[in-house]
Amino acid sequence: MIAKETVISHKWQKRFIDLARFWAQFMTCDRAHVGAVIVRDKRVIASGYGGAPSGSHTCDQVGHAIFKGHCVRTVHAEMNAIAQAARFGPSVDGCDIYCTLMPCWNCAKMISAVGIARVYYEDVYHPEEWDFYKPLYENLKTLFIRLESPPETTGAAK
Ligand SMILES: [Zn+2]
Numbered sequence: 001m002i003a004k005e006t007v008i009s010h011k012w013q014k015r016f017i018d019l020a021r022f023w024a025q026f027m028t029c030d031r032a033h034v035g036a037v038i039v040r041d042k043r044v045i046a047s048g049y050g051g052a053p054s055g056s057h058t059c060d061q062v063g064h065a066i067f068k069g070h071c072v073r074t075v076h077a078e079m080n081a082i083a084q085a086a087r088f089g090p091s092v093d094g095c096d097i098y099c100t101l102m103p104c105w106n107c108a109k110m111i112s113a114v115g116i117a118r119v120y121y122e123d124v125y126h127p128e129e130w131d132f133y134k135p136l137y138e139n140l141k142t143l144f145i146r147l148e149s150p151p152e153t154t155g156a157a158k
């Protein structure tokens with residue numbers, strides 16, 4: 001069971017998931033559009049979207065690289081946000097991450113390994129596989145919190 005007492009206000013959740021959605025539109029693999037922002041003390045310290053490693057070919061340029069049913073060309077949004085922090089310096093230990101899609105298991109492990117405390121996400125990743133993965137996610141120290149009713153993307157913040 002996820003502890004809810006650490007959940008920040010709806011107003012701030014809306015701001016950060018809006019930013020994650022903003023970055024999602026730039027994803028260079030059109031099989032998904034996913035964005036992520038890493039937040040400390042209500043400040044964004046890194047952000048990312050799904051795409052090929054900087055300087056290499058993108059799916060938009062040369063097509064997908066499909067292996068076993070997945071496009072393997074892209075660095076996922078969450079990984080790119082962590083990579084940005086690694087590249088430019090801020091520690092992500094104890095931070096929150098906002099994701100437009102629930103992190104896949106590889107990203108979830110990395111998010112936990114770098115010390116990110118909480119994940120706020122909108123949509124479930126491959127719900128048909130959830131029976132298998134649920135105990136693995138629940139065993140991580142990181143909390144995964146679904147934004148049950150996604151905040152409006154427009155209108156005045158409350
Ligand atoms: Zn692709």
Ligand SMILES: [Zn+2]
Pocket residue numbers: 076077078103104105106107108
């Ligand atoms: Zn992932």
